[in-house]
Amino acid sequence: MRVAWKIGDMDTERLATTFVELADSLVDDYDVIDLLHLLTERCVELLQVNAAGIVLGDPRGRLHLAASSNEQIRLLELFELQTDEGPCHDCYVEGRPISAERLSAGSHRWPRFAAAAGAAGYETVHALPLRWRDNTIGALNLFWAQPADVLDDDLRVAQALADVSTIAILQERVSSSRETLATQLQSALNSRIVIEQAKGVLAERDGIDMGTAFDRLRRTARSSNRRLADLAADVVEGRDDPGHSPSSGDPS
Amino acid sequence: MLPTGWPEQLLTAGGTVTARVARLCELCVSSLDVSGASVQLIAAGPHRMTVHATDRTTDQLDDLQVELGEGPGVDVARSAAPSLEDDLNDSGAIRWPWFSPAAVRLGAGAAYGWPVQVGATSLGVLGFYRRRSGTLSNADRSDAVAVADAAAIVLLDAPEIGSPDALAWVIADESRCRAEVHQATGMLTIQLHVDALDAFARLCAAAYADGRSIAELSHDIVTRRIRLDA
Numbered sequence: 348m349r350v351a352w353k354i355g356d357m358d359t360e361r362l363a364t365t366f367v368e369l370a371d372s373l374v375d376d377y378d379v380i381d382l383l384h385l386l387t388e389r390c391v392e393l394l395q396v397n398a399a400g401i402v403l404g405d406p407r408g409r410l411h412l413a414a415s416s417n418e419q420i421r422l423l424e425l426f427e428l429q430t431d432e433g434p435c436h437d438c439y440v441e442g443r444p445i446s447a448e449r450l451s452a453g454s455h456r457w458p459r460f461a462a463a464a465g466a467a468g469y470e471t472v473h474a475l476p477l478r479w480r481d482n483t484i485g486a487l488n489l490f491w492a493q494p495a496d497v498l499d500d501d502l503r504v505a506q507a508l509a510d511v512s513t514i515a516i517l518q519e520r521v522s523s524s525r526e527t528l529a530t531q532l533q534s535a536l537n538s539r540i541v542i543e544q545a546k547g548v549l550a551e552r553d554g555i556d557m558g559t560a561f562d563r564l565r566r567t568a569r570s571s572n573r574r575l576a577d578l579a580a581d582v583v584e585g586r587d588d589p590g591h592s593p594s595s596g597d598p599s
Numbered sequence: 600m601l602p603t604g605w606p607e608q609l610l611t612a613g614g615t616v617t618a619r620v621a622r623l624c625e626l627c628v629s630s631l632d633v634s635g636a637s638v639q640l641i642a643a644g645p646h647r648m649t650v651h652a653t654d655r656t657t658d659q660l661d662d663l664q665v666e667l668g669e670g671p672g673v674d675v676a677r678s679a680a681p682s683l684e685d686d687l688n689d690s691g692a693i694r695w696p697w698f699s700p701a702a703v704r705l706g707a708g709a710a711y712g713w714p715v716q717v718g719a720t721s722l723g724v725l726g727f728y729r730r731r732s733g734t735l736s737n738a739d740r741s742d743a744v745a746v747a748d749a750a751a752i753v754l755l756d757a758p759e760i761g762s763p764d765a766l767a768w769v770i771a772d773e774s775r776c777r778a779e780v781h782q783a784t785g786m787l788t789i790q791l792h793v794d795a796l797d798a799f800a801r802l803c804a805a806a807y808a809d810g811r812s813i814a815e816l817s818h819d820i821v822t823r824r825i826r827l828d829a
């Protein structure tokens with residue numbers, strides 16, 4: 348039996364609600380893994396697929412399963428297998444949608460994947476790229492138990508869901524690198540403060556000017572191979588005493 | 600209310616980080632029902648770095664909060680939540696018994712603070728004051744949240760995220776870092792035999808008692824015109 352599904356059959360209200368739901372969760376703090384799980388579940392409901400999963404490439408280009416609509420072992424193995432071969436692998440490498448039908452009949456392209464998919468009861472598989480400009484960061488994988496005629500309109504909906512996943516992932520990556528930068532900014536500021544304080548400590552204690560105090564700090568940090576800010580913190584807390592050690596060679 | 604299209608104008612316009620933060624603060628004063636605005640970075644302990652303040656009163660109010668350890672900016676740094684006080688004469692006097700009367704003497708009737716946040720990191724404070732006391736409209740309150748978000752973007756906006764150059768503006772700016780304040784603090788640890796936190800507290804207390812700014816007193820300490828152990 349061939350199942351034809353098209354956008355006319357789809358619950359359009361449900362579709363609209365899904366996009367609102369996804370847009371809402373993108374605004375607040377969200378857990379990207381939760382969101383991707385939600386997406387795969389919505390794919391199953393809206394597109395009448397039997398299973399859906401999202402795989403992401405790591406910096407070395409290896410694919411990892413990020414979310415799947417169910418945790419059936421045989422399904423998980425199908426994702427695992429696609430690290431080396433399969434529609435997801437090709438979709439990720441080529442950056443374009445890949446479809447595979449009649450998997451139970453075997454495939455020249457992915458013999459191991461086709462055999463495993465057939466054994467798990469899946470006949471049709473689609474993989475849609477998660478694209479960002481010229482990069483592909485992963486793929487959305489859809490599985491049907493029957494041979495299915497997949498219409499262009501339906502694929503457009505699936506691609507829109509894949510695009511939302513892409514935005515969710517990239518937004519999280521950007522915000523975590525911004526968070527790193529925020530931390531660096533604050534630690535730069537704190538370093539500056541403690542270095543100024545250490546200059547004041549040396550200036551007052553040894554009756555030298557701020558410039559001389561800074562030179563002494565820098566020289567000590569360099570000769571002892573320490574970060575200036577770490578040395579400065581030790582000076583301020585009275586744990587270190589640059590300039591009092593005879594080896595510092597300070598003229599004053 | 601802020602004019603439409605302000606985020607695009609602000610975020611696409613060039614200029615240094617400090618110049619863009621300055622424009623953001625000026626925009627608040629011209630479009631919202633506030634008299635002054637500032638953006639400060641939160642550093643360790645009581646320390647702040649003012650990126651921009653629109654006027655002298657705003658600067659003095661920010662200083663006052665550091666000196667007294669009270670006020671909307673102090674609350675924001677502690678809780679990462681907005682701190683809003685519509686009436687410094689009335690409810691504010693109970694909330695911040697030291698800060699409120701001192702702020703009123705400087706001509707403030709209301710004071711507000713919003714967190715400038717990046718993920719879980721509280722990066723800074725967006726502060727407003729208004730000469731007149733009274734409610735800040737809901738529209739202005741939501742604009743303030745958007746401005747705080749924009750400030751976070753501008754503060755971290757660098758050609759290459761994570762590059763050391765992105766932070767150069769913080770470390771290089773002598774006056775904004777208030778280098779003399781921290782130098783004076785270091786000197787006071789020796790003069791008073793106390794740790795840096797206590798030394799800074801003594802510096803703030805002495806400035807407040809003399810009715811001078813922390814920066815002015817620090818300058819006199821660094822140039823050895825004044826000693827606090829005398």
